[in-house]
Amino acid sequence: MKKVLALILALSMALALAACGGGGETQETGNAGNTNTGTAENTNTATGDNIIKIGVFEPLTGDSASGGNKEYLGMQYANSVTPTVEVGGVEYTVQLVPSDNGSDTSKAITAASQLVSENVALVLGSYGSGVSIAASDTFKNAGLAAIGVTCTNPNVTAGNDHYFRICFLDPFQGTVLANFAMDEFGATTAYCLGEQGNEYDQGLIAFFEQAFTAAGGTVIKDSFPKNNSDFTSYLNKAMDEGADVIFTPVSIAYATQIMSQAATVGVDVPMLGSDTLDDNKVLEATQGTDLQLYVSTFYQEGGDPDFDAGIKEYINTNADAMTANGGDDTIAAVTAMGYDAYYVALAAIQAAGSVDPADIKAALWDVEYDGVSGHIAFDDENGDAIRDTAYIKTANTTDNVWELKTVQTVAE
Numbered sequence: 001m002k003k004v005l006a007l008i009l010a011l012s013m014a015l016a017l018a019a020c021g022g023g024g025e026t027q028e029t030g031n032a033g034n035t036n037t038g039t040a041e042n043t044n045t046a047t048g049d050n051i052i053k054i055g056v057f058e059p060l061t062g063d064s065a066s067g068g069n070k071e072y073l074g075m076q077y078a079n080s081v082t083p084t085v086e087v088g089g090v091e092y093t094v095q096l097v098p099s100d101n102g103s104d105t106s107k108a109i110t111a112a113s114q115l116v117s118e119n120v121a122l123v124l125g126s127y128g129s130g131v132s133i134a135a136s137d138t139f140k141n142a143g144l145a146a147i148g149v150t151c152t153n154p155n156v157t158a159g160n161d162h163y164f165r166i167c168f169l170d171p172f173q174g175t176v177l178a179n180f181a182m183d184e185f186g187a188t189t190a191y192c193l194g195e196q197g198n199e200y201d202q203g204l205i206a207f208f209e210q211a212f213t214a215a216g217g218t219v220i221k222d223s224f225p226k227n228n229s230d231f232t233s234y235l236n237k238a239m240d241e242g243a244d245v246i247f248t249p250v251s252i253a254y255a256t257q258i259m260s261q262a263a264t265v266g267v268d269v270p271m272l273g274s275d276t277l278d279d280n281k282v283l284e285a286t287q288g289t290d291l292q293l294y295v296s297t298f299y300q301e302g303g304d305p306d307f308d309a310g311i312k313e314y315i316n317t318n319a320d321a322m323t324a325n326g327g328d329d330t331i332a333a334v335t336a337m338g339y340d341a342y343y344v345a346l347a348a349i350q351a352a353g354s355v356d357p358a359d360i361k362a363a364l365w366d367v368e369y370d371g372v373s374g375h376i377a378f379d380d381e382n383g384d385a386i387r388d389t390a391y392i393k394t395a396n397t398t399d400n401v402w403e404l405k406t407v408q409t410v411a412e
Contacts, residue, residue, distance in 0.1 A: 052092040052121050055124065055144075057101060057123050058071055059100065059101050060100040061103065066253075067127045067150075067251075070334050070335045071334040073324045074311070074339035075096060078342035097115060104131070107131075108131040124146075124338070125147075125151075129151040136162075139163070140160060143162075145357065149165070153169075153170055161361075165383070166373075167387065168298070174205075178208050187217065188217050190243060190245050191247070192247045193231075193246065194223055195226060220237075220243065232264070238267070239268075239269075245270045247271075248272070249276065259285035259289075271292060273294070273295040273296075275296060278334070281326055283401075288398075290397070292394070297391050298333040298391065299333040307339065307372040316329055347369050351363040392404075
């Protein structure tokens with residue numbers, strides 16, 4: 001009997017080792033190096049499910065973490081609503097694979113390479129144009145399509161055929177805000193403040209200046225160094241120079257400091273911000289003050305009641321989601337955009353009829369999708385979304401909510 005038991009035990013161990021060795025070898029071969037193998041299909045050996053991976057390239061830490069986590073939150077919610085996609089009669093489980101670019105262009109390539117090694121089918125992100133531009137060649141060399149969600153700088157998609165985006169661009173956004181400053185406030189002098197060397201900040205300021213000066217206005221510009229924390233001298237200069245508005249298209253981390261210090265020095269002219277300032281942390285920084293803050297953005301609560309109800313329930317019943325959203329259930333526009341980006345990705349996979357990254361990239365050009373943020377289609381030149389409308393919100397400094405001021409196009 002002892003001999004029989006020993007034989008059974010030995011046989012069981014041999015079979016187990018063979019199974020582990022075989023599975024590990026297949027996975028190692030499929031993910032070797034930083035070169036995409038041409039297929040994003042994986043099989044979960046525990047369940048037998050077919051899996052397709054979508055990479056999430058976002059700043060989950062660093063200065064832009066608040067925006068990056070909220071953008072990812074929209075994708076996570078969409079994935080919870082629609083966790084599978086059917087391709088060629090086969091159902092695939094969609095797995096989101098996050099990689100943190102740290103809000104830093106120097107970390108972006110490493111984060112992008114990690115996604116390539118994970119054998120993803122395509123990539124969503126990033127919040128932040130600079131990190132998107134920095135990682136672009138990594139995705140290109142791997143043959144992967146990337147769908148920018150709220151990276152608005154034109155250089156993200158210019159001159160390549162793999163980076164797409166679902167948001168409006170900075171030439172449009174800068175012009176909308178310049179028009180708004182003049183039409184709403186009769187502004188003739190604008191003070192513009194951004195971070196030195198930041199492609200997003202400086203690009204938007206350039207487009208704002210172009211539109212504002214073309215309409216007869218005067219622009220005063222300043223740039224602050226990276227990691228600056230004292231903005232009082234800049235804000236005082238804006239007031240001393242007689243600025244009618246202050247335009248500061250900066251990161252969330254800088255914006256919260258600027259708002260707090262603007263209230264301290266008594267800024268009494270309207271402050272304009274771009275889509276990055278549409279964040280509940282920035283909103284909180286204005287509370288109990290006399291600041292007048294207006295931001296351009298992609299979505300306003302009330303635009304799609306079903307989405308609003310669903311995402312709020314998701315946030316309020318999920319502690320991690322609540323943390324990612326900054327501690328309340330205010331809906332950020334970037335969350336709505338992340339939600340839409342996920343469904344655009346599914347539409348591309350279905351249009352391709354394949355899980356092969358090259359097929360998905362080719363199919364993206366013709367994808368159209370009606371999302372909660374509006375109709376999404378890509379132009380033939382750069383893969384940019386065809387968008388003609390921006391929401392202008394204002395901070396209600398008493399009730400701690402964003403209020404819709406107007407919906408505006410460039411023509412207006």
